[in-house]
Amino acid sequence: MNEIITARNVGMKFKAVTALTDVSIDVAPGEQVALLGHNGAGKTTLFRLILGFIKPTAGTISIDGHTPGSNPARRIVSYLPEQVMFPKMLTGREIVRFYAKLKGAPADEVQAVLRKVDLLDAADRRVATYSKGMRQRLGLAQALVGRPGLLLLDEPTSGLDPISRQHFYELTADVARQGGSVLLSSHGLSELEAKTDRVAILRNGELVANGPLAALQQEADLPIRIRVRASADAVDEVFALIGGKRLNCASVELLCPRSAKMATLSKISSLGPRVEDVDMTPPTLDEIYRHFSNLGPEPDMRSEK
Ligand SMILES: Nc1ncnc2c1ncn2[C@@H]1O[C@H](COP(=O)(O)OP(=O)(O)OP(=O)(O)O)[C@@H](O)[C@H]1O
Numbered sequence: 390m391n392e393i394i395t396a397r398n399v400g401m402k403f404k405a406v407t408a409l410t411d412v413s414i415d416v417a418p419g420e421q422v423a424l425l426g427h428n429g430a431g432k433t434t435l436f437r438l439i440l441g442f443i444k445p446t447a448g449t450i451s452i453d454g455h456t457p458g459s460n461p462a463r464r465i466v467s468y469l470p471e472q473v474m475f476p477k478m479l480t481g482r483e484i485v486r487f488y489a490k491l492k493g494a495p496a497d498e499v500q501a502v503l504r505k506v507d508l509l510d511a512a513d514r515r516v517a518t519y520s521k522g523m524r525q526r527l528g529l530a531q532a533l534v535g536r537p538g539l540l541l542l543d544e545p546t547s548g549l550d551p552i553s554r555q556h557f558y559e560l561t562a563d564v565a566r567q568g569g570s571v572l573l574s575s576h577g578l579s580e581l582e583a584k585t586d587r588v589a590i591l592r593n594g595e596l597v598a599n600g601p602l603a604a605l606q607q608e609a610d611l612p613i614r615i616r617v618r619a620s621a622d623a624v625d626e627v628f629a630l631i632g633g634k635r636l637n638c639a640s641v642e643l644l645c646p647r648s649a650k651m652a653t654l655s656k657i658s659s660l661g662p663r664v665e666d667v668d669m670t671p672p673t674l675d676e677i678y679r680h681f682s683n684l685g686p687e688p689d690m691r692s693e694k
């Protein structure tokens with residue numbers, strides 16, 4: 390396979406600290422992958438290895454067949470670091486122009502990229518006057534210029550409001566449509582809302598999940614929340630039959646394994662007019678993320694099976 394990133398059994402130790410253990414992951418051309426994990430899980434370390442800033446203490450990484458950090462690899466990879474810093478005295482346009490030159494991109498790309506990230510109006514102002522979100526978008530412009538084959542974005546959406554975030558994912562989707570790969574790190578599944586093709590989750594330096602969101606949902610096999618509203622005076626009977634916990638004088642809630650969903654529903658429907666309404670809620674993305682990150686269930690998911 391012609392993968393852009395091929396990482397095999399990668400380990401990274403910093404003296405006593407083990408940042409990554411036996412991580413194997415591939416990213417194909419045109420694929421968007423989200424790398425998730427708690428603080429210190431190893432996300433930035435993996436980026437630094439892919440960039441060739443540091444060398445793995447175990448395993449191998451190649452970028453389209455090249456050694457990370459080598460000239461051909463550097464021509465492919467663009468990077469938006471976690472804490473993006475620019476010289477405050479320069480304007481946005483000057484900064485993007487600088488990166489365009491560095492990457493050998495045509496000068497007219499500068500204007501196009503500034504338009505893409507919605508910074509044209511502020512392009513000739515000094516970066517010192519930019520808001521946090523504007524600096525983040527300038528960081529994205531710097532990464533987009535030169536049409537990279539691989540975009541590495543370390544927590545790119547922190548500091549972006551929901552509209553900018555939406556726009557940001559449209560831009561990465563554009564890159565992917567043109568055959569570029571995107572690997573971006575983030576802290577939670579809920580912010581992604583199925584915007585990437587695949588999700589990889591690191592926990593204490595180990596890759597504990599790697600697959601499309603739908604597959605992770607299935608793999609996690611978390612219970613469905615069923616809420617039953619009983620008709621007047623019937624809540625005790627409903628509770629006696631289906632169990633769970635009583636929310637108030639009319640409603641009962643239970644967590645039901647996916648495999649028992651139909652059986653539970655038929656039990657509820659056997660209650661006939663004693664039930665007024667039923668709501669079912671599948672596990673949220675946050676719950677799935679907590680499952681793989683081993684953070685334990687949400688407090689109200691703990692009481693029952
Ligand atoms: N140069 C270094 N020297 C020693 N330890 C390091 C070094 N770089 C990273 N680490 C350690 O490696 C582990 C992984 O760090 P990393 O920065 O990759 O985490 P992260 O997933 O990016 O976290 P965050 O979400 O906070 O950015 C941490 O325990 C960190 O302290």
Ligand SMILES: [Mg+2]
Pocket residue numbers: 432433434471543
């Ligand atoms: Mg980090």
